[in-house]
Amino acid sequence: MADREKPTLKELWRETPHKPGVYIMKDARGNTIYVGKAKDLHRRLGNYFSPTGATLSNHKTRALINAIASFDYFETRNDQEAFLLESKLIKQYRPHYNIQMKDDKRYPLLKIPKGEKLPRFQLARVRKDDGARYFGPFVHSQALYATQEWLNRHFRLRTCKTKNPGIHDFRHCHADVIRNCSAPCIGRISINDYNRNFDQAVRLLEGTGRKSTLDELTGEMMEAADKLDFERAAYLRDIRDNLVKVLEPARRFRKRTPDLPGTVHPEEDMKELGVALGLESPPTIMECFDISNVSSNHIVASMVRFTNGRPDNKAYRRYRIRTVDGQNDFASMSEVIRRRYSRILAESDAVASRQADMTLYQWLKKLSAEGKAPIKVPDLVVVDGGKGQLSSALADLEAIGLGDMPIVGLAKQREEIFFPHQSQPLCLPHSTGALKLMQRIRDEAHRFANGYNELLYRKRMRESALDDAPGMSASKKRLLLEKFKSVTAIKKADPASI
Numbered sequence: 001m002a003d004r005e006k007p008t009l010k011e012l013w014r015e016t017p018h019k020p021g022v023y024i025m026k027d028a029r030g031n032t033i034y035v036g037k038a039k040d041l042h043r044r045l046g047n048y049f050s051p052t053g054a055t056l057s058n059h060k061t062r063a064l065i066n067a068i069a070s071f072d073y074f075e076t077r078n079d080q081e082a083f084l085l086e087s088k089l090i091k092q093y094r095p096h097y098n099i100q101m102k103d104d105k106r107y108p109l110l111k112i113p114k115g116e117k118l119p120r121f122q123l124a125r126v127r128k129d130d131g132a133r134y135f136g137p138f139v140h141s142q143a144l145y146a147t148q149e150w151l152n153r154h155f156r157l158r159t160c161k162t163k164n165p166g167i168h169d170f171r172h173c174h175a176d177v178i179r180n181c182s183a184p185c186i187g188r189i190s191i192n193d194y195n196r197n198f199d200q201a202v203r204l205l206e207g208t209g210r211k212s213t214l215d216e217l218t219g220e221m222m223e224a225a226d227k228l229d230f231e232r233a234a235y236l237r238d239i240r241d242n243l244v245k246v247l248e249p250a251r252r253f254r255k256r257t258p259d260l261p262g263t264v265h266p267e268e269d270m271k272e273l274g275v276a277l278g279l280e281s282p283p284t285i286m287e288c289f290d291i292s293n294v295s296s297n298h299i300v301a302s303m304v305r306f307t308n309g310r311p312d313n314k315a316y317r318r319y320r321i322r323t324v325d326g327q328n329d330f331a332s333m334s335e336v337i338r339r340r341y342s343r344i345l346a347e348s349d350a351v352a353s354r355q356a357d358m359t360l361y362q363w364l365k366k367l368s369a370e371g372k373a374p375i376k377v378p379d380l381v382v383v384d385g386g387k388g389q390l391s392s393a394l395a396d397l398e399a400i401g402l403g404d405m406p407i408v409g410l411a412k413q414r415e416e417i418f419f420p421h422q423s424q425p426l427c428l429p430h431s432t433g434a435l436k437l438m439q440r441i442r443d444e445a446h447r448f449a450n451g452y453n454e455l456l457y458r459k460r461m462r463e464s465a466l467d468d469a470p471g472m473s474a475s476k477k478r479l480l481l482e483k484f485k486s487v488t489a490i491k492k493a494d495p496a497s498i
Helices: 002-014 041-049 059-067 079-093 141-154 191-206 210-226 230-247 266-276 329-347 349-353 360-369 387-399 433-462 474-484 487-492
Strands: 021-026 032-038 070-075 109-112 122-124 133-135 285-295 298-307 317-320 380-384 407-411 416-418
Touching (some): 002 041, 002 070, 021 079, 032 041, 041 070, 141 191, 191 230, 266 433, 285 329, 285 433, 317 433, 329 360, 329 380, 349 360, 380 387, 387 407, 407 433
Parallel strands (some): 285 380, 380 407
Antiparallel strands (some): 021 070, 109 122, 109 133
16 A cells, blocks of 8 residues: 555645645554655655665655655744744644653743833743733744844843833843943933834834844945954844844734645635535535543543634533443434534524424534524534444434534544444545544644643642541641641641641
C-alpha cells in the first residue's frame, strides 16, 4: 500500500507553492505525527517526497518518511507567522516525531498594565484576562527586548515597577540622570505630555509611522557612517533590524483550526462528504461525540460542532458521565447522546405543533431553517467509534423520536465509516477532503474531551481528604493545614487542639 501511495504524495507535493507556511504530516490512521514550518513549502516538502541519500541516512527521518500517508499545509504571509502557527499546532496535536517546542514554550508579549496614570511597557509570557492591553506574541524575543529598550529611551518612558510612582520612588531612581526617563513622577514633564509620548510609541507598535521611523533610522545610520562613526552606525543598524522583525505584520492564531490557505478547504470538503455519505445536501452543521475515560473516577464526554466545515467553538459542550459505573464506552455514549438531544427537544417549544406528515427530525430541521429553534439540529452526527458506539447512540435517538437523524460512526483504527443497520463500512481514500473533514472533527472532539479530563484530574489532585469531612469549608481547611501542615498530622492530633 505504501508503494502505491508514494507517487500520489509526490504528485501532491509538486503542486505545493514556493511560499512560507506550516505542514502537517499524518500516518495511515490519520494521526498527526509531525508538524514543521518552512520558508519555502515546496522545497522543504521535497526533503520528504524526493529525499536525497543524505536525508535517508538519518534513521529518525527515514522512519518519519516511511510513516507518512498524507499531509496538509497552510500558507502564511511570512516566516514569523509560520513560527507562531507551528508552535500552536505542536501544542495542539503533540506529534510523535516532534522533539522541539513540545514543552509549554510561549513567545513573549508586550503588555500595557491597566489603571496606571503613567503607563509603561512590560514583558509577559501569558495573555491574561486582566484588562491590560497586549501586543504580540513576538517570535524574535531578543529583537523584542532590544526594541522595548529603544522605545523606552527614544520616547523617554518610565521603566520603574511602581504602579503610580511619586517623589519617594524618585529618590531611589536614577533613570532620569542618564536620560532614560522624562521623570513625570516629579513633574519634569506633565502627565499629558508623557501620555502623548507614550501614545506615539503605541502607534508605532500598531504600525503607524513605521516607514518614516525606519527611514529616519536609515538616514541617521548613513550619516554616522559618513562621519566614520561606525560604532553608532552599527548601533542604529541593529535598532532598525530589530524594529523590522518586531513590526513585521503577523496574524494572531487563535484556538482550533486556522483559517488559512492550504490543503484544507472546509466548504469543498463538506460538499464532498455529503456526496460520499449519500446525504440530501452537504452537512452544513456537524456534531461529533467522543468519550474520555482515563480512569473510572473521571469519565467525561465532549460534543464539538462544525458549521460550514469550520469549528464553531461557542457551541462546544462537555459532559461528566453520571449514570455509568466503570469504563463503558457504549453506555457512556448512550447517555451523552440522550442528554444532548433530549435538551434540544425540551427547548424547542414549537415541537408540540408538529405537522402530521413530518417526522420530529424533519420538523426540527424546518424550525431551524426558519430561525424558530433555539438550537439548530445537526445535518450529521458523528460518533467516535465503530458499530458498538453507533448502535448505542442510534438506540437513544430512536427512543426520543429522532431515529431518522443522519448519524455515522468513525472507527479510528482503519478510518472506517459505519452506517446504521449496515454491516459493511465505507472506506474513503485518505487523500479525500471528505475523510479529512471527518478526521478533523473527530480529532477536535478527542482533544476537547481529553482536555476536560485533564482539568478534572488536576482539580482532583488539589482536593484533600478534608473535603469529605462534614461542615468543612475552604477557610477551615486552609487554617488546619497551616497549623498542622498535613492531613496525616491532623489525624494524629487530639480533638482539643483541632
